Amino acid sequence: MTRQNRMQVLCLIAMPLLATASPAMAGWKLKPAGQAAIVDNITITPAADWNQWTGRPGKQGRTWTRDGFELNSLEVFSGVPNGQPLYRERNRKQNPLPKFDKSMLLPDLATFFERSFRTYYNIADFTVNETVPDSISGHQGIRVTYRFVSATDELVLLGEARLAVVGGQLYAINFFAPELHYFDAGIGEVHDIMDGAQISAK
Amino acid sequence: MNPACRLAAVALALVGLEGTARPQDVDLTIPPYSGAYEPQGVDERGLWMEVDEAERQFRDSTHVLKDERLTQWLGEVLCRTVGDDRCASARIYVVRDASFNAAMAPNGLMLVHTGLLARLTSESELATILGHEFAHFERRHTLNQFKKIRASTDLMAWFGLAGAAARVDMTSVQNSLIAGIFSYSREQEMEADKLGAAYAKASPYRLNASAVWKRVIEEDNARREARGLRKRRHKYSGWLDSHPAEAERQEYLAELEAKVGDEGDPGVEAYREAIAPVLPMLLDELLRRNDFGGVDYILRSRGELAGWSGPLLYAQGELYRQRGNPRDLVTAREFFTQSMNYPDAPAESWRGLGLCAIRLGDREAGREALAEYIRRAPDAQDVGMMKLLVEGTGDQTK
Amino acid sequence: MKMKNHSAALFAVLFLFLSVLSDTPALAQEKGAVREGFSAEALQGQKIVLVRPSVWVGEQSMAGVPEPNADWTAQSRELLVAELGRRQAQFSNVIIAEPELVGPEAKLFADYRSLFSTVARSVMVYQFFLGNRLPTRKKGAFDWTLGDGTSRLGELTGARYALFVTTRDEYGSTGRKIFQLLAAGIAGVGVQSGVHQGFAGLVDLETGYLVWLNADGQMGGDVRTEDGMQKRVRQLLEDFPGLAEEPAH
Numbered sequence: 001m002t003r004q005n006r007m008q009v010l011c012l013i014a015m016p017l018l019a020t021a022s023p024a025m026a027g028w029k030l031k032p033a034g035q036a037a038i039v040d041n042i043t044i045t046p047a048a049d050w051n052q053w054t055g056r057p058g059k060q061g062r063t064w065t066r067d068g069f070e071l072n073s074l075e076v077f078s079g080v081p082n083g084q085p086l087y088r089e090r091n092r093k094q095n096p097l098p099k100f101d102k103s104m105l106l107p108d109l110a111t112f113f114e115r116s117f118r119t120y121y122n123i124a125d126f127t128v129n130e131t132v133p134d135s136i137s138g139h140q141g142i143r144v145t146y147r148f149v150s151a152t153d154e155l156v157l158l159g160e161a162r163l164a165v166v167g168g169q170l171y172a173i174n175f176f177a178p179e180l181h182y183f184d185a186g187i188g189e190v191h192d193i194m195d196g197a198q199i200s201a202k
Numbered sequence: 203m204n205p206a207c208r209l210a211a212v213a214l215a216l217v218g219l220e221g222t223a224r225p226q227d228v229d230l231t232i233p234p235y236s237g238a239y240e241p242q243g244v245d246e247r248g249l250w251m252e253v254d255e256a257e258r259q260f261r262d263s264t265h266v267l268k269d270e271r272l273t274q275w276l277g278e279v280l281c282r283t284v285g286d287d288r289c290a291s292a293r294i295y296v297v298r299d300a301s302f303n304a305a306m307a308p309n310g311l312m313l314v315h316t317g318l319l320a321r322l323t324s325e326s327e328l329a330t331i332l333g334h335e336f337a338h339f340e341r342r343h344t345l346n347q348f349k350k351i352r353a354s355t356d357l358m359a360w361f362g363l364a365g366a367a368a369r370v371d372m373t374s375v376q377n378s379l380i381a382g383i384f385s386y387s388r389e390q391e392m393e394a395d396k397l398g399a400a401y402a403k404a405s406p407y408r409l410n411a412s413a414v415w416k417r418v419i420e421e422d423n424a425r426r427e428a429r430g431l432r433k434r435r436h437k438y439s440g441w442l443d444s445h446p447a448e449a450e451r452q453e454y455l456a457e458l459e460a461k462v463g464d465e466g467d468p469g470v471e472a473y474r475e476a477i478a479p480v481l482p483m484l485l486d487e488l489l490r491r492n493d494f495g496g497v498d499y500i501l502r503s504r505g506e507l508a509g510w511s512g513p514l515l516y517a518q519g520e521l522y523r524q525r526g527n528p529r530d531l532v533t534a535r536e537f538f539t540q541s542m543n544y545p546d547a548p549a550e551s552w553r554g555l556g557l558c559a560i561r562l563g564d565r566e567a568g569r570e571a572l573a574e575y576i577r578r579a580p581d582a583q584d585v586g587m588m589k590l591l592v593e594g595t596g597d598q599t600k
Numbered sequence: 601m602k603m604k605n606h607s608a609a610l611f612a613v614l615f616l617f618l619s620v621l622s623d624t625p626a627l628a629q630e631k632g633a634v635r636e637g638f639s640a641e642a643l644q645g646q647k648i649v650l651v652r653p654s655v656w657v658g659e660q661s662m663a664g665v666p667e668p669n670a671d672w673t674a675q676s677r678e679l680l681v682a683e684l685g686r687r688q689a690q691f692s693n694v695i696i697a698e699p700e701l702v703g704p705e706a707k708l709f710a711d712y713r714s715l716f717s718t719v720a721r722s723v724m725v726y727q728f729f730l731g732n733r734l735p736t737r738k739k740g741a742f743d744w745t746l747g748d749g750t751s752r753l754g755e756l757t758g759a760r761y762a763l764f765v766t767t768r769d770e771y772g773s774t775g776r777k778i779f780q781l782l783a784a785g786i787a788g789v790g791v792q793s794g795v796h797q798g799f800a801g802l803v804d805l806e807t808g809y810l811v812w813l814n815a816d817g818q819m820g821g822d823v824r825t826e827d828g829m830q831k832r833v834r835q836l837l838e839d840f841p842g843l844a845e846e847p848a849h
Contacts, residue, residue: 028732028733028734028735029735030735030736049735049736050736051734051735051736065726065734066734066736067722067726067734067744068721068722068725068726068734070718070721070722071718071719071722093429093430093431094429094431095492096429096492098524098525098526101526103561104526104561105557105560105561105591106587106590106591107553107557107584107587107588107591108526108557108561110584110587111524115492115524118490118492119492124490126490128583129583130583131583131584131586131587132586132587133586133587133590140590142587150718154710154714155711155714155715155718156711178715178718180711180712180715180746180747180749181715181745181746181747181748181749181808182747185747
């Protein structure tokens with residue numbers, strides 16, 4: 001039953017896929033080291049050069065990468081409104097995404113993030129290591145650290161997300177990369193990016 | 203290539219052969235057991251070595267649930283079903299996978315998915331499925347498929363079948379119900395089912411196939427309804443498309459069951475006791491699927507058939523709380539409250555109740571419930587978060 | 601992206617259509633690269649471990665959903681191993697096979713096989729496809745790594761380099777081919793039927809650097825036949841620094 005399914009879910013880790021068929025689809029924008037970058041209502045300052053995908057993982061989201069989505073992905077979500085999903089909903093009927101609700105409590109955000117992430121990337125083997133209080137731009141929020149196995153290559157990846165609700169909207173910064181080399185190589189800078197993020201919400 | 207239980211196939215195979223064997227013609231005597239198949243010739247012996255090696259690696263896999271008590275109980279049910287001489291050939295592994303499945307390899311390795319245990323409600327249902335799988339083994343149906351798979355990496359893929367499935371949330375209909383149905387021919391399914399019925403007749407259990415089959419269909423319908431999809435007209439693909447309607451299938455299985463007789467033990471109580479220690483884990487796996495309708499059906503039917511319990515009501519509450527529509531929070535709160543009436547209510551019921559109450563504006567009751575959760579589960583990974591809420595600072599809705 | 605329904609497939613058609621319209625160079629693609637400073641000389645006298653190849657062969661349904669075929673996969677793996685064995689004599693280095701390991705060490709090899717496939721695919725998608733090259737890679741330097749944790753593979757094998765080979769083939773089914781014809785009629789462009797991905801890469805186990813890579817999403821050779829596999833392996837090993845020329849056929 002399973003190899004079939006695994007492969008059917010061709011989605012490696014989603015986006016690059018189409019790229020094998022049609023590489024021209026994605027566009028990129030350089031986000032140079034040391035320069036403040038504005039992602040909708042969040043300002044972050046990377047220490048190294050990053051690439052911002054011109055597509056969006058969700059209506060309020062942006063994805064950055066250094067070496068490709070499968071090797072390091074940094075997602076920034078700025079102001080997901082009440083009733084909207086975090087990620088783009090690909091198949092509303094067969095695989096609906098949970099919707100953000102501004103009445104969610106901090107622990108609800110962790111559940112919301114896990115369910116959104118698992119569904120969007122079609123990850124079955126996903127474990128939350130820790131949910132702890134944290135903050136973005138001085139707003140109280142949570143930090144979720146997690147581990148998952150990619151559907152295509154059975155590669156183990158680690159991730160860390162921070163989420164906070166500001167003015168009734170959800171803000172999130174999420175990083176994930178393979179456990180071998182790439183997570184450790186990237187997380188230091190990503191912590192600095194998360195710590196320095198500024199929300200300029202209404 | 204994936205041999206797997208698939209009650210669907212069982213039922214369909216049974217009905218599929220109009221005219222060949224109506225239930226009244228079925229001979230329900232068990233043939234003498236010739237023992238586990240021994241590999242013949244160099245090729246097969248090579249294959250066996252590979253299977254054995256793969257099994258050694260599989261044994262250590264994180265996808266296998268190492269629960270001696272549970273595994274031993276499954277073995278006992280199998281032995282009571284097929285008899286002590288036969289069951290000595292099987293080695294059972296419980297695989298962490300929320301899908302409905304079981305399978306047996308030609309060297310005697312038997313896989314039972316946790317998703318199967320989560321959906322069954324009695325030992326007689328379990329016996330029916332294990333018996334059916336054992337019949338495939340006894341008839342050597344899997345052998346030919348394994349012969350085709352030579353390279354050990356492929357064997358690992360077969361053993362990993364569960365693992366691989368666990369990596370992909372099989373929420374779409376075609377995945378969750380029918381995938382892999384083609385592993386056996388209709389004739390083989392038919393043969394396995396006949397032999398399975400014969401085991402049941404000779405065993406202390408009653409044959410209990412149609413009820414499980416009915417629930418599998420109803421689960422699928424519930425899933426589709428929740429997603430606003432049309433009910434499937436048993437489009438199991440290929441040859442199954444043109445096959446007799448569900449009603450006829452049910453009828454056929456029921457006829458077969460009538461022939462075997464219902465004086466056997468349903469084994470509901472024994473099943474509940476055996477499954478109790480792992481039930482919270484089984485339910486948690488279900489909750490992780492993005493499948494509100496299907497899981498809601500599984501939980502409800504389990505409560506109705508096998509009795510409600512603290513963990514079951516907690517899971518119902520959690521299912522609604524996670525969907526989180528305002529009316530869901532009210533429903534969830536009700537389930538959490540009910541679960542607290544049972545001595546086996548999990549600490550998480552207080553967490554769920556607390557979170558729902560706060561979101562519904564009942565902050566006082568919510569904080570009290572969360573404080574109780576922290577008392578009951580002081581080491582939980584999210585206790586830090588809950589303390590914030592109890593202190594009244596982690597609530598951004600204010 | 602699951603190409604499970606027609607809208608997804610249509611989207612792909614539209615996509616190709618747009619990319620063909622906008623500019624063809626976007627589809628231009630490089631197929632191989634060598635890390636700066638690496639040459640055949642660096643390989644001299646060094647042991648290379650041939651990591652067990654990852655092979656996957658299947659079929660594409662009409663919507664482009666890949667389905668595995670165990671027979672084809674098994675057959676193709678046998679052919680690949682046999683062909684690599686046959687070519688071994690032409691390597692100027694000592695080639696050793698991946699040792700038979702069990703437990704955590706076997707898992708380590710499996711993990712690095714997965715990481716290699718992921719890195720090789722990333723090179724192909726984010727560097728070799730010129731139209732999709734990441735701005736940070738615009739200078740064109742071939743600088744990719746599996747991380748220096750690969751030194752553990754060196755300790756386990758005594759090799760300085762590791763050669764990884766990955767193939768993934770999805771053959772178009774009849775339904776897919778019909779769809780292809782239809783799409784050509786409607787949109788005026790072809791929908792790709794079948795995927796024939798092949799990666800071969802050499803990794804310096806001391807540093808983790810990928811020093812040489814061949815990666816192509818449309819390789820030739822039917823991997824289900826002996827002749828086809830010879831062609832595929834020829835393509836995979838093309839320009840491999842430590843390989844003597846194969847006599848022309």
